[in-house]
Structures are given as C-alpha cells and as structure tokens.
Amino acid sequence: MNTNLPILPDIKNFQFLTSLIIRSDNGAIGQHLPPELGELKYLSTLELSGIKNLEDLPNDIEYLVGISSLTLQNIPNLSRIPDESFGKLTQLISLNFSDLPNISTIPTTINNFQQLNKFEITKTNITILNLKGLRSLYFLKITFNSLLETIEITNMNSLSSIDVRNNDELLTFNIQNSYYLQTLNIQSNKKLTSVNIVNVSCYSDAIRTIVDNSQLNTIELKNVSGLNIFEINSLVNLKSIVFDNLQNLFNVTIRFSPELQTISFINTSSMKYLDLSGCNLATFPESILKLESLINLVLTSNQLSTLPSTLITDLPNLKVLNLANNNFQGNIFQPALSNIRELYLSKNSLTSLYGIQEYKSLQRLELDYNNILLIPSEIINLSTKLQNLTINYNKLSYIPYEMTNMRSLSSFSATNNPITNDD
Template sequence: MMKIFSLLFVIYLTSINIQSSNAEIDCTIYDNDLDAVNMNPFYVERSQASYPRTSALYDYTLKVTELSIVDDANPSSSIFCVKNLQKLQLINTNLTILPDIKNFQQLTSLLIQTDNGIIDQHLPSEFGQLRSLSDLTLSNIKNLEDLPNEIEHLIDLTSLTLQNMPNFNKIPDESIGKLIYLNRLNLIDLPNLSNIPSTMNNFQLLQQLEITKTNINNLSLDNLMSLYGLKISFNSILKTVQITNMLKLYSIDIRNNNELLTLKLQNLSSLQSLSIPSNTKLISLDMENLSAISTISITDSAQLKSIILKSFSKLNTFELYSLSNLELVSFENTPVLSTVTIKTSPQLKTISFVDVPSITNLDLSGCQLTTFPESILTLKSLGKLVMTSNQLSTLPLTLSTDLPNLRILNLVNNKLQGNIFQPPLVYVRELYLSNNSLTSIDGIGKHKSLQRLELDYNQISSIPLEIMKLSPTLTRMTITYNPLNHIPFSMTNMRSLNTFYAAYNNISLNERAYIRNLFQKPPMNVNFN
C-alpha cells in the first residue's frame, strides 16, 4: 500500500511540473516587482554591483530594472513576473526558459551563462517577443542546439554572443539576416556549428566579428562595409578564408587554424593590423589592395608556398623568416615599399618585382638561390643587397649599370670562383665576399668607390699592386684565412686605410715581422698573425 502511495505521489508531482511548465505564470499574486524577486529562496541584495553577484536594482516605486542571479541554484519562476526588467543576468543557475519570458518587454540586456543542463535543446518561440533587446549573450548552455526562427523580431539587437555550447549547430539564415542593426557578433567555442549565416551581408552596421573554435570548413566574407575588427582562430577544419571589399576593416587576427590552406585578402583599404598564421598548413597567400597596411611580417609558416602582393599603396616593410617551403613571392604596384627581407627560405625559386620603384634594402639570406634573380635588376633605387648563404656562382654582367644606387653588396658564403667581378662594381662602397672560392682580385683597382672590402676564407694567393688605386677611398680591408704569401709593402701608403687584417695566411715569419713594423708607422689597426 505504501509503495502504491509513493508512486501516485511521484506521478502527481510530475503532472504538477508539466502543468506549471506549460501554463502561463500567474503574476497577479505579486504586489510589485520586488515582491516577485523576494520569492527566490536566497538572499538578493540591493546594489548595482561592479562584479556579478546576486543583486537587484530597484527604485522608490519598487520597480526592479536590473536583476543578477549568480551561483544560486534554484531561482523561482517568479522572476518572469518582474516586468520592468531592463537587464537580466543568470549565471550558474538552474532556471529553464519559459514562454513567460515574453513578459520582459522592456528588457535590453540578457546574459544566460552556465545553465547546468536545465535549458532544453530549443528556446521557446516567445523569445522573439523581447522587442527591446539590444544585447544578448548565451554561454555554456549544454543542450541548446539552435536559435528560434522568431529571433527575426529582435530588430533592435546590436550585440549577439553565442559561446561554449557543445550541441549548438544552427543559426537560422533568413531570421538572423533581418537583424540589420547588429554591430557585434561573436561565435565562440561552438564545435558543431558548420556554417555561418548566408545572410551576413545584411549586417552593414557590423563592426566586430569573432569566429573561434567552430566546425566551419570554408569562410567567405564580402562587403561588410562597417566591419572594423575581425578575429578567426582555432577553427580546426577551416581550409579556405576569403575576405574582400571591407572598406573600414582595420584589424584582422587569423591564427591557429591548423588546416588553413588558402588565404585571400582583397580590397581592404583601411587594414593596418594583420596577424598572419604561423605553424599552419597555409599554402597560398593572395593579398590585393590593402592600401593602408605598412608592415607585413610572416614567420614559421612551414607549408606556405606562394605569396602574391598587389596594389599596396602604403606597404613599407615586408619580412619573411623561416618559410621552409616557400617557392614564389611576387610584388606588384607597391610604390613605397623600401625594405624586403626574406630569410631562410631554401626552396625559393621565383621572386618578382613589377612597379616597385622605392626598394632600398633587399635581404635574401639563406635562400639557397643558384642563379641571381633577374627581377632584382629592375630595382633602380636599391642601395643595399644582402644574399649571404646562397649558392651563387656568378653575377649579372649588367649589375653595376642596372643598379646605379647600389652601395652595399653582401655575398658572404656563396660559390663565387675565380677572379673578382668584371665588369667592375664602380658604385659599390662596401663589398663582402668572405666564404667563397675566389682565387684572384685582379682588376680590383677599377672598383673605384670601395671603402670596405672583406675577403676572408677564400683562395686568394696575392694582392695586386693596383690595390693602390683605391688609396683615396678604401678604409677597411680583411683578407684572413687565405693562401697569401706576400703583401705589397706599398700598401703602407694607402692614406685612407685604417684597418687591415691579413692573419692566418702563408706569409713567412720574417716577412710578417717586417710588414708588422712597416704598417705600424701610420696610425693603422693591423693584424698579420
């Protein structure tokens, strides 16, 4: 008999819960807003807290305009009768969302964070009756799968954040497309969301967009004319990103999308901050008409093979470091680009410059180039060229005439053989040729502008007397670790030479002692050990 009574009691309670969840709450039993708030089984303090805690803000008429319930497990459904609410926060509570949410006709801000599995897979359609809502955040709601179609009625919504919801998989395209006043959209930690709304182009007032930790495969954003900041990160299967025609986009942060293969940026005339992904599978980077950006730096994008830049009106500095599979870099119509650095890219085969009139510094160190890129000869403003640690064995015969402003040439650690360059580099002031296989510097006297000459670690056996023709200009010369057996004594009369190192050669002890004494007479820094 007792067991039958217990079972009937459970059935009775269940029926009461079903009825109460489906029936409209009777709000007439409460004298005022504060009366409804006080029905909660926990203390609600009166304050406007600077940090979230259970509190209510109300006026002398007992109208409650702000309510926060934080870490209190079982709020009463009476809160749906607080009809003057403008701001509601439910943080770590066990309150389901009833159709009575329609009572909040003055609500402008709603935050629901951590529901402990109480909220169902779907929000009630009455959610769409919150006509005054401008700020909506749904976070850490375990079972929620989508937004109701009726969200289309929230026409005053300006900020929407959907975050940390493991089962969320659908944003109704047509409905959300009607939220034309949206200026902030955050889609964060939604591992089952595979598509962004196809009606995104309707968000012409959108200023901030974040897409993080989703299941999106391809992302194309176009003509969001007010978008200012964009973050796309930790999307584990994202392969293609195309961002075009964003006239106000100032900042892009694209990182930790480990399957990203193709990134295309086009017509982003206000972009000034760009974080390019590193340590990803990105293969192709195509950027055109990013007319506000001044610096681009890319490091450790191990799979990147192709970089194309076109129409960068303010780009001044471009840097690539340790791109082990890079094969092609192309610059076109970059009128103020002055510094290009591409280091440790051993697969580089093609570097192209078209309408790039202002480059003064070019560094292609560690790229293992076997031939001199002909496109470099179009850089008429080039003043410094560094190509250390490549595989060059020859230089173009027209180097000096094609590059009349070249003053510094660094070719350390290449495969240059035989004699020093002919025709002579008549404009070059600093020439660094250490770690090559040169055997002769005959004709050095015709390199008439030389001020610094470094020839360490070569196979040069003699210094020709014509070195004296550089007496008015040459200030420093090093020729250590060569097979020299003699140094012209007349070099002591090179009036501009103040540093001369010739250590570790084949010069006899007697001659070393003699020339050491000889070169000590002028004030010169010498080493002949």
C-alpha cells in the same frame, strides 16, 4: 540580466530588458530556446555560454532588431543558426562565435551587417568563410577552426586588424579591395599554401607577421598601397612570391626559404633594400635587375657562382652588395662593380684580387675565409676611398708595402694567413 535559472518561458515578462547573459545553465535549458525570446525588443546584448543541450536558435531572433552585441560561446550541440532570421539583426556591432563544434556554416546573411565592427570566430567546424562588403568591420579574428579551408575577404572599407591563426586545414587566404589595414597576422596554419593580397591599402609595415605556416608556397601582393616593409622568415616551402605594383615598397626581407624558385618585382620602383639570405639560390634572380633604385642587396648563404654582367648598369644606385657564403671562385668580379661602396665576399673560394683598383668607389671590403694568395700592389689606387679591409683566414704570404700609403684606410685585418715576409 545575468542568469542560469530556468526562467526562460516567462522571459517575455521582462519587456524592457536590455542585456541578457546566460552562462553555464547546468542542463536547465533544453534543445530549443523559447520563441518568447523574440519579444525582448529592447535587448541590446545577448550572451549564451556554456549551454549543454541547445541545438538551435529560434526563428524569432529576427525580432531582436536592436541587438548590438551577440556572443555564442561553448555550446557543444548548437548546429543551426537560422540564416534569414539572423540576417535581420542589422544593428549588430560585435559578434562572437566561439567553441561551437557543430557549427559547419556561417549564415550567408552575415554580409548584411553594415554596422558590424568586431567579429571573432574561434573553434568552429566551418569550412569556408566568405565575408563581403562589411563596411564598418575593423577587427576580425579567425582562430582554431579545425576544418576551415578557405578564407575570402572582399570590399572592406574599414578593416584594420586581421588575426588568422591555428586553422589546421586552411589552404587559401585571399583578401582584396580593402582599406586601412594596420595589422595582418597569418600564423601557424599548418596546411596554408596560398596567400593573395590584392587591391589593399595598408599601413607601412602591416604585413609583417606571416610566420610558421610550414606549407605556404605561394604569396601574391598586387596593388597594395602604403606598404613600405615586407619581411618573412623560414617559410621552408615557399616557391613563388610576386610583388606587383607596390609603389611604396622599399624594404623586402625573405630569409631561409630554400625552395624559392620565383621572385617577381613588377612596378616596384621605390625598392631600396632587398635581403634574400639563405634561399638556396643557384642563379641570380633576373627580376632584381628591374629594381633601379636598389641601394642595398643581401644574398648571403646561397649557392651563387656568377653575377649578371649588366648588374651595375641595371642597378646604377647599388652601393652595398653582400655575397658572403656563396660559391664564387677565382678572381674578383670583372668588369668591376665600380659603383659599389661596400662589398662583402667572406666565405667564398676566391683566389685573386686582380683588377681591384677598378673598384673606384669601394670603402669597405670583407674577404675572410677565401683562398686569396696576394693583395696586388695596385690596391694603392683605392687609397683615397678604402676605409675598411678584412682578409682574415686566407693564403697571403706577405702584405704589399704600398699599403702603408693608404691614408684613408682606418681598419685592416689579415690574421690567420701564412705571412712570412713583410716586404
């Protein structure tokens, strides 16, 4: 039955009613629904929407034991949902609370709903949301709750999609002991400071959308299985991030987080790719040296001026190192990074390539926008390996003749240098 007519006192006459939808009552319904609503024992769908005066739900809703879908939407004065009675609706599959500005708490008995698949809570004034043990819940949407400060999600066996957006006062998001997570979207929560994801099994790229949370300063991922890729950008207040026991993680990108102070890798043995571009790093993060499987390391647009002397011994599989736009000065690194195949050093302040012949695996070298005065003739020792060399915008006065014998060199560029002599 879809109605906005004032027939509710006689609703008990519709004993076999399975669906009741009341939208935009135009003031016909008062502050309370009649207790006779509880006599609709065959009701499976109940939607109450646009009811201006309604202040509470009757205790008699406990008799609607067969209801599987409940929607409460745009009821501006609704302030009470009877906790104990609500908790008896254990056959609920779909639950939607939307545009309920006077609802400040969610009944704690919601955690009784073991059949619940889908829960949406939008535009309420709740301050805490604590969901535990909803073993069938697979879709959760928490958006535009202007006073919500804390979200706790625990022991979810089937939860696959979580959408947490535009909760202006949200400070903390915690999820633990949950499985089969496919999508986690944490976006545009202005005051969010902490995200903790612990003991979660997820899809390979489930946690890719943590964006536009301008105050977020702490992220912890611990015992997160299945996650292969983690990527965040422009979290300008991020100070600490911890990856603890993520055995499947192989690709991490954290870009443009200029306040980053601590990044920890603990038991992340599969890491292959790490990008920390634009994080204002003045010192090389020590925890990177634990990533023995790392192949590609990108540290562009930071403030680095030195590398750890144990870089190659600690990272024996490192092949690509991108250090463009940092503060390296003087000679190219010694001891030589003998395992590196690709080295990117543009936009630094290097002046010398002394010892370049010791970079025996080097195939690509980019040195644009430095202050290099000459290419040493010993570079010929790389003739069987080096394929690409760019050294534009430096201070070269000549190109060594020996380079004509570099048979592997397929690309060489030295434009915008004060070259006067080809000898």
